[in-house]
Amino acid sequence: MTLTHVDAQGTARMVDISAKAATRREAVTEGFIAIAAPTLAAIAANSLAKGDVIATARIAGIMAAKRTADLIPLCHPLPIDAVTVDLAIEAEGIRVTANVVTTHGTGVEMEALTATSVALLTIYDMAKASDRAMVISGIRLLRKSGGRSGEWRAPD
Amino acid sequence: MTLTHVDAQGTARMVDISAKAATRREAVTEGFIAIAAPTLAAIAANSLAKGDVIATARIAGIMAAKRTADLIPLCHPLPIDAVTVDLAIEAEGIRVTANVVTTHGTGVEMEALTATSVALLTIYDMAKASDRAMVISGIRLLRKSGGRSGEWRAPD
Amino acid sequence: MTLTHVDAQGTARMVDISAKAATRREAVTEGFIAIAAPTLAAIAANSLAKGDVIATARIAGIMAAKRTADLIPLCHPLPIDAVTVDLAIEAEGIRVTANVVTTHGTGVEMEALTATSVALLTIYDMAKASDRAMVISGIRLLRKSGGRSGEWRAPD
Amino acid sequence: MTLTHVDAQGTARMVDISAKAATRREAVTEGFIAIAAPTLAAIAANSLAKGDVIATARIAGIMAAKRTADLIPLCHPLPIDAVTVDLAIEAEGIRVTANVVTTHGTGVEMEALTATSVALLTIYDMAKASDRAMVISGIRLLRKSGGRSGEWRAPD
Amino acid sequence: MTLTHVDAQGTARMVDISAKAATRREAVTEGFIAIAAPTLAAIAANSLAKGDVIATARIAGIMAAKRTADLIPLCHPLPIDAVTVDLAIEAEGIRVTANVVTTHGTGVEMEALTATSVALLTIYDMAKASDRAMVISGIRLLRKSGGRSGEWRAPD
Amino acid sequence: MTLTHVDAQGTARMVDISAKAATRREAVTEGFIAIAAPTLAAIAANSLAKGDVIATARIAGIMAAKRTADLIPLCHPLPIDAVTVDLAIEAEGIRVTANVVTTHGTGVEMEALTATSVALLTIYDMAKASDRAMVISGIRLLRKSGGRSGEWRAPD
Numbered sequence: 016m017t018l019t020h021v022d023a024q025g026t027a028r029m030v031d032i033s034a035k036a037a038t039r040r041e042a043v044t045e046g047f048i049a050i051a052a053p054t055l056a057a058i059a060a061n062s063l064a065k066g067d068v069i070a071t072a073r074i075a076g077i078m079a080a081k082r083t084a085d086l087i088p089l090c091h092p093l094p095i096d097a098v099t100v101d102l103a104i105e106a107e108g109i110r111v112t113a114n115v116v117t118t119h120g121t122g123v124e125m126e127a128l129t130a131t132s133v134a135l136l137t138i139y140d141m142a143k144a145s146d147r148a149m150v151i152s153g154i155r156l157l158r159k160s161g162g163r164s165g166e167w168r169a170p171d
Numbered sequence: 172m173t174l175t176h177v178d179a180q181g182t183a184r185m186v187d188i189s190a191k192a193a194t195r196r197e198a199v200t201e202g203f204i205a206i207a208a209p210t211l212a213a214i215a216a217n218s219l220a221k222g223d224v225i226a227t228a229r230i231a232g233i234m235a236a237k238r239t240a241d242l243i244p245l246c247h248p249l250p251i252d253a254v255t256v257d258l259a260i261e262a263e264g265i266r267v268t269a270n271v272v273t274t275h276g277t278g279v280e281m282e283a284l285t286a287t288s289v290a291l292l293t294i295y296d297m298a299k300a301s302d303r304a305m306v307i308s309g310i311r312l313l314r315k316s317g318g319r320s321g322e323w324r325a326p327d
Numbered sequence: 328m329t330l331t332h333v334d335a336q337g338t339a340r341m342v343d344i345s346a347k348a349a350t351r352r353e354a355v356t357e358g359f360i361a362i363a364a365p366t367l368a369a370i371a372a373n374s375l376a377k378g379d380v381i382a383t384a385r386i387a388g389i390m391a392a393k394r395t396a397d398l399i400p401l402c403h404p405l406p407i408d409a410v411t412v413d414l415a416i417e418a419e420g421i422r423v424t425a426n427v428v429t430t431h432g433t434g435v436e437m438e439a440l441t442a443t444s445v446a447l448l449t450i451y452d453m454a455k456a457s458d459r460a461m462v463i464s465g466i467r468l469l470r471k472s473g474g475r476s477g478e479w480r481a482p483d
Numbered sequence: 484m485t486l487t488h489v490d491a492q493g494t495a496r497m498v499d500i501s502a503k504a505a506t507r508r509e510a511v512t513e514g515f516i517a518i519a520a521p522t523l524a525a526i527a528a529n530s531l532a533k534g535d536v537i538a539t540a541r542i543a544g545i546m547a548a549k550r551t552a553d554l555i556p557l558c559h560p561l562p563i564d565a566v567t568v569d570l571a572i573e574a575e576g577i578r579v580t581a582n583v584v585t586t587h588g589t590g591v592e593m594e595a596l597t598a599t600s601v602a603l604l605t606i607y608d609m610a611k612a613s614d615r616a617m618v619i620s621g622i623r624l625l626r627k628s629g630g631r632s633g634e635w636r637a638p639d
Numbered sequence: 640m641t642l643t644h645v646d647a648q649g650t651a652r653m654v655d656i657s658a659k660a661a662t663r664r665e666a667v668t669e670g671f672i673a674i675a676a677p678t679l680a681a682i683a684a685n686s687l688a689k690g691d692v693i694a695t696a697r698i699a700g701i702m703a704a705k706r707t708a709d710l711i712p713l714c715h716p717l718p719i720d721a722v723t724v725d726l727a728i729e730a731e732g733i734r735v736t737a738n739v740v741t742t743h744g745t746g747v748e749m750e751a752l753t754a755t756s757v758a759l760l761t762i763y764d765m766a767k768a769s770d771r772a773m774v775i776s777g778i779r780l781l782r783k784s785g786g787r788s789g790e791w792r793a794p795d
Numbered sequence: 796m797t798l799t800h801v802d803a804q805g806t807a808r809m810v811d812i813s814a815k816a817a818t819r820r821e822a823v824t825e826g827f828i829a830i831a832a833p834t835l836a837a838i839a840a841n842s843l844a845k846g847d848v849i850a851t852a853r854i855a856g857i858m859a860a861k862r863t864a865d866l867i868p869l870c871h872p873l874p875i876d877a878v879t880v881d882l883a884i885e886a887e888g889i890r891v892t893a894n895v896v897t898t899h900g901t902g903v904e905m906e907a908l909t910a911t912s913v914a915l916l917t918i919y920d921m922a923k924a925s926d927r928a929m930v931i932s933g934i935r936l937l938r939k940s941g942g943r944s945g946e947w948r949a950p951d
Contacts (some may be wrong), residue, residue: 027222066183339534378495651846690807
């Protein structure tokens with residue numbers, strides 16, 4: 016009988032941030048959902064049965080940022096100072112960008128990624144009656160600042 | 172002054188499913204997170220500081236399926252009969268597949284997509300101390316069955 | 328008026344609905360928030376710093392309907408078949424109307440009242456930087472149907 | 484009245500409070516529910532089937548204060564230092580007063596208004612079997628203190 | 640490199656209940672918290688600073704039953720038909736009993752155990768300023784009925 | 796007619812911590828679940844149908860620590876700096892130990908007790924198909940530090 020999970024090594028834990036300084040930290044993330052042309056046109060024309068995709072996805076993304084610690088097991092719950100979620104209709108789909116700010120001992124990359132993901136999922140939900148083949152891709156951190164590791168930018 | 176949002180057309184709404192039959196419905200979705208080789212090896216060796224990535228992401232995905240209606244504004248809350256979330260370590264990252272079943276008047280595509288997305292975000296969270304450039308992609312519906320529209324499979 | 332006289336303690340309990348038939352039930356509720364003229368004009372012009380009041384309040388109301396059993400201690404959790412929340416800008420404020428449908432053993436009055444209340448609170452939140460003296464009033468059930476007690480309409 | 488004129492879109496955003504000082508802030512709110520005499524007497528006698536209305540509504544209100552950022556899309560999540568919810572049986576109904584305190588960069592008006600609203604909704608829920616025509620009104624901010632705008636009191 | 644977690648065997652999953660009949664199921668559970676005499680007397684006299692322990696713990700327990708699927712990873716979300724939580728002050732502490740009913744394809748043992756546990760934790764929270772050495776024990780299933788396995792009663 | 800609940804004395808309230816210093820506070824708690832030998836062996840061998848008990852219970856405990864203020868009515872919502880949940884398979888069951896850290900004006904005893912309780916409940920859930928007679932006991936505070944009352948250790 017091997018009980019590797021009981022060992023101190025390898026077990027899930029919420030790492031201790033109590034020694035870290037509460038400083039201003041910001042994260043910017045993006046993601047994309049590819050949408051067939053007729054459905055994308057319907058979104059742009061706000062003519063889908065479920066209603067206004069852009070406004071609804073934005074609100075869903077902002078609210079999801081606040082639920083991050085409920086969803087991601089080892090994320091620290093933290094106060095959020097600001098959230099913006101932007102949606103841009105492009106030629107082949109919709110690009111979502113999220114920006115989150117905190118003043119805390121850890122960063123908000125997960126909050127921004129969660130906002131981006133849930134905004135994209137909300138688009139899928141509202142448009143899926145006309146296009147089930149939509150694909151979500153390119154969810155990534157674009158930039159972060161603050162904390163001991165300081166500024167980071169995505170390559171290229 | 173134009174108040175298009177107040178019009179009946181284009182406003183967000185949770186569409187009425189009370190006339191739909193409660194039948195067995197299933198959805199299968201997938202997604203992928205690209206991870207640099209050293210970080211991927213550390214995940215496989217279960218040597219990251221935050222602990223066991225695979226087990227934690229699976230639990231996070233299963234729990235997220237149950238939070239779908241809390242996150243996606245126009246999703247119907249519904250009983251869930253089964254959820255499985257599988258993770259496969261591939262050459263350049265980790266593939267997540269989710270399978271959700273309900274017996275209800277609407278499908279569970281969003282529950283499976285949410286499970287997939289949150290499992291992927293959990294991987295990002297646990298590995299981000301060693302690799303911030305991970306990218307999540309290919310989140311999509313693979314297959315659904317049940318309901319009036321019946322069976323659907325992703326192209327190719 | 329029936330006041331089933333329970334045991335002497337009068338302790339809180341979630342009453343048993345297991346013997347009640349799952350039938351289609353609907354509830355319609357309304358409420359109003361009085362807003363000073365300049366602020367109301369800013370809402371109508373969509374020029375408040377927090378953004379689009381009408382779309383945001385509608386989404387908040389719909390999502391709140393789904394959180395009712397989390398908020399109201401003795402409410403039964405139930406599947407919701409449909410939710411619509413309408414907002415009408417009137418001369419002295421905004422009127423919110425909510426309509427909720429379920430197929431279950433108990434009604435959705437609380438879900439519709441909660442949707443109405445949270446939509447009104449969201450309006451307050453978004454406009455409070457310009458008007459702290461807004462007052463919410465007239466939250467009430469307009470109509471319900473379904474269940475053993477059948478149709479009910481508010482007097483006058 | 485300040486209406487920072489933002490970009491043309493008027494999109495929803497959680498405004499940035501990272502530059503604001505964390506100071507002690509307090510908000511006091513009230514609301515009222517009109518209840519028919521026989522039902523009000525039953526509440527006072529604690530003889531309703533659902534149990535003790537006053538104690539249950541108080542707890543519901545306190546707990547709701549903590550859920551405010553989950554419900555109101557653009558509210559900042561924040562630590563809460565204190566919550567009290569008082570209920571007073573008056574001649575024609577019940578008056579609810581809530582008092583919330585934080586030490587943060589933004590105020591707690593919404594937390595107090597949410598506590599008040601949910602306490603009132605809980606009363607409705609517990610008493611609705613005997614009186615469906617109850618009306619909730621007069622939900623408003625009575626007083627706030629702290630922050631850059633300092634003390635504010637409701638007119639009259 | 641061994642990836643036992645990826646194997647079908649041993650991985651966490653929400654088991655499929657879609658083939659099970661929706662029947663009336665009930666579970667009764669209990670638990671106990673040992674409390675020092677002076678603190679127990681203060682609870683009985685309702686003189687603790689945090690207020691009415693019995694009423695608050697009851698509400699907390701009822702509400703927790705509804706949060707079970709949010710807390711316990713592999714629990715199925717289900718409609719709840721009834722919840723009662725009873726508290727009895729005994730010689731050396733407080734006994735909590737919970738009773739939960741559903742009409743669904745799986746039982747409500749976890750809902751009743753969660754209600755019991757959270758009611759006991761609430762007592763601890765409210766009384767801990769006067770007694771930190773309280774111990775919670777004897778949380779167990781007393782009785783269940785319904786479903787394929789039918790009636791079950793705790794031994795002795 | 797006595798309305799003691801309306802009196803200022805004895806009513807539930809979230810006590811004011813705004814005057815307390817934000818210092819590092821830590822709490823350690825434990826609890827135990829007695830499990831029949833065959834079921835305990837199956838858990839150790841990771842051969843239960845619901846999957847990996849130890850890893851799942853650990854994640855559930857960590858996530859529950861973050862939900863404490865949602866569950867326990869008068870608990871203050873607070874940032875959490877660290878959570879660890881350890882599980883040890885003993886001769887007659889599984890012992891759960893939780894450690895929680897915050898930097899705030901109040902302690903985290905309830906967060907650690909909630910983590911412990913939910914980890915134990917998760918074990919019950921995953922193993923109940925083979926043993927319904929499991930009993931949870933010995934949930935208690937082992938040690939706390941920080942705050943005005945400083946260090947405290949459980950007797951013996």
